Amino acid sequence: MKILVPIKRAIDYNVKVRVKSDNSDVDLNNVKMAINPFCEIAVEEAIRLKEKGIATEIIVVSIGPKAVQEQIRTGLALGADRAVHIETDAALDSLQIAKLLKTVVDKELPDLVILGKQAIDSDNNQTGQMLAALTGMPQGTFASEVLVADGKVNVTREIDGGLQTVSLTLPAVVTTDLRLNEPRYASLPNIMKAKRKPIDVISAADLGVNLSSNIKLLKVMAPEQRKGGVKVADVAELVAKLKNEAKVIS
């Protein structure tokens, strides 16, 4: 079984991003970048399926400028077998990303595509579902458990009311939630080995996908800052303030 794992280069989750002074976008100059945490979980899940003897090959794919090869190398060091880099400097929406990923799916014919549920920069939560629709695959989003057997995958999903399990025929799309697994760290020997694993670089412009977007970013503002309030001395003072000052309890 072949697994395709799309990974995104995103801001490190510990970094608090700042808005540019001209309000055109956020400022990513000299900001620490990493694999989007949900994509790391996707890579880990693929590796575990390989360790269980269910998967035979793992391909990571990332779309973006040359710099995304850093994250691709991390994916390879974690255990992916080979990689595809779709190179573009354009800022793309999830729809264009999904269309580009579809070209890889059409070529590689994976049995399973595992994506993160959400990129922590755009907070879109769209690409996996869009890719599933474009390729005609069923989807199991926000997965906290993935069981592959008999040409099917059972996905337990984290939903607002609790958990839901769906059964999907392969090939299928799965998107990861945080509880699915805890990603490992790459070992030094594996980091060295990853340097020799192949990366197939393709220009996005050569894939016949319309890369123009109908969404225009008009401005990006800093959120309104909440003013820190006061410290209260004890429970009695807290309850009095909530009743008389904030008037949120009676």
Add this chain to the structure above:
Amino acid sequence: MSILVYAEHDNESLKTETNKLVHAASAAGGDITVLVVGKNCGLVAQAAAKITGVSKVLVADNVAYAHQLAENVADLVVELAASYTHVFAAATTTGKNFMPRVAALLDVAQISDIIKVESADTFVRPIYAGNAIATVQSSDSVKIVTVRAASFDAAANDGSASVENVDIVKVSEKSSFVSAELTVSERPELSAADVIISGGRGMQNGENFSLLHGIADKLGAAIGASRAAVDAGFVSNDMQVGQTGKIVAPNLYIAVGLSGAIQHLAGMKDSKVIVAINKDEEAPIFQVADYGLVGDLFDLLPQLEAAL
């Protein structure tokens, strides 16, 4: 202009998110139709017909839609979407699941998780866990939009729309429902509660969450949690508040034994009044709290319950 609003419900009751969606849709302007997709959801449709500002309710009541599987729902909505300029759904796990499929099948972008409607084509949405607020304009022929319900007021319930059945049935052979483990609780839902009390890693274990129960009962509050508390298995995942959990904006949010990580703040910093109880006076949660109480939660929670 005409807007299709996807009703949020569980086949039994209509959720207040739907009223908030209608309010958001009315800000975009135009005629509003509510679509109810489910199985045995007649009561839901009747409730939707009462929402102020709705001119028509469409009901697709079929076993194929019992669990609102994304494949089936998306194909249905795509077929209906031709008559509308906008489709709005809540940014819940239901809306997030099927809406991007609708967008892709219509070959348009999706605008996720909006907190404000500037005009019929311009929307405001948080990015980077709410650390930046983007204003975006769409020139797509149909706008596929998910809405952060907590950011909108609820439309009232004094309308009387007509109800029509839709008999389009879409069934994917590739996906089927197996089971659900839903949390049953007497307390209000997180997304609808006026008061929320949330526990974090500082609660130490699941049993200690009972310290929050008495307070929640007195305040009519829902109980939430940080991701750390969910990951450690103290409580179930549906209680998680944050960037990747539920986004809430109650009148009162009481954060107990949680530090206030960026990802948690993203889910609750629009609450009207925030109270933090934490033994570390440097905890970042105090930077957003209106009232901070420094101390051991195991001393303070029983005192708080007694004082209410």
